[in-house]
Amino acid sequence: MRVALFGGTFDPVHCGHLAIARAAAERFSLGRVYFVPADIPPHKSKQQLTDFQHRFAMLALATAEDKRFVPSLLDAPTGRPNYSIDTVRRLKSQLKKSDQLFYLIGMDAFKDISTWHQVEQLLAECEFIVASRPGFSLAEIGRVLPDKLRPKHEVVKAMAKQQPSGTISLPGATIHLLSDVEERVSSTQVRRAAKRPVTQLARYVPRMVAEYIKKQRLYANAAPANTTETGKTARVLSFAAGRHKKARSH
Numbered sequence: 001m002r003v004a005l006f007g008g009t010f011d012p013v014h015c016g017h018l019a020i021a022r023a024a025a026e027r028f029s030l031g032r033v034y035f036v037p038a039d040i041p042p043h044k045s046k047q048q049l050t051d052f053q054h055r056f057a058m059l060a061l062a063t064a065e066d067k068r069f070v071p072s073l074l075d076a077p078t079g080r081p082n083y084s085i086d087t088v089r090r091l092k093s094q095l096k097k098s099d100q101l102f103y104l105i106g107m108d109a110f111k112d113i114s115t116w117h118q119v120e121q122l123l124a125e126c127e128f129i130v131a132s133r134p135g136f137s138l139a140e141i142g143r144v145l146p147d148k149l150r151p152k153h154e155v156v157k158a159m160a161k162q163q164p165s166g167t168i169s170l171p172g173a174t175i176h177l178l179s180d181v182e183e184r185v186s187s188t189q190v191r192r193a194a195k196r197p198v199t200q201l202a203r204y205v206p207r208m209v210a211e212y213i214k215k216q217r218l219y220a221n222a223a224p225a226n227t228t229e230t231g232k233t234a235r236v237l238s239f240a241a242g243r244h245k246k247a248r249s250h
């Protein structure tokens with residue numbers, strides 16, 4: 001079976017996460033996508049994060065209806081930062097020999113890949129699926145790879161241009177580009193809009209997640225949208241509403 005590990009903070013999980021998981025599952029015929037919330041992501045401060053238990057509960061609600069999607073406790077609290085190399089190896093040890101593991105990630109996160117712990121080993125452990133995200137170009141892939149792996153920039157640029165949804169095969173890394181995701185939503189925006197009515201919140205998180213946020217009074221102290229951001233949030237809401245209607249009409 002083809003399997004993907006999808007790591008993140010998921011604070012909270014939103015429609016963008018689900019969209020890239022769905023797109024990857026379709027394109028790569030994935031039988032399972034493991035959503036793995038990190039208790040302590042190495043790049044973020046734990047103090048700023050919502051309790052792991054809440055983030056996991058929201059993931060469980062958001063993934064319940066798709067049988068390919070599995071909320072995972074691989075990075076449950078241990079008191080130590082969660083490094084992806086360890087998570088990948090832990091998951092691999094639980095899979096069958098015949099399973100193939102992919103690491104699913106958005107381009108905004110992948111652009112910092114060369115700063116990750118044991119990055120060369122990580123890239124060698126499994127193939128990567130890098131999804132597009134508005135504001136982050138997949139054509140930058142060549143520039144963001146660790147120095148040791150980086151082929152001549154022009155070569156990668158040409159490859160990325162030729163095959164917007166193609167595969168880049170390098171000694172030591174295989175990277176598939178998933179260019180069909182165009183979701184503008186982010187967890188930051190959801191946190192900022194958490195005080196809005198459930199009907200509005202449910203435009204960019206699944207309805208059950210919106211209900212959970214309200215019931216548990218999550219993100220009550222999130223930086224509120226200020227005057228400038230109100231316009232931005234409103235644009236995101238109307239964008240999300242358009243997508244929502246479109247999605248429901250299929």
Ligand code: ATP
Pocket residue numbers: 007008009010011016017020104105106107108109110131132133134181183184185186187188189
């Ligand atoms: P925050 O706003 O708190 O920084 P986020 O929306 O980026 O959060 P994360 O949980 O940090 O969400 O992201 C987990 C993974 O999902 C990362 O690989 C990230 O690149 C990817 N991702 C998140 N949102 C999107 C999106 N809208 N489109 C494509 N990829 C996304």
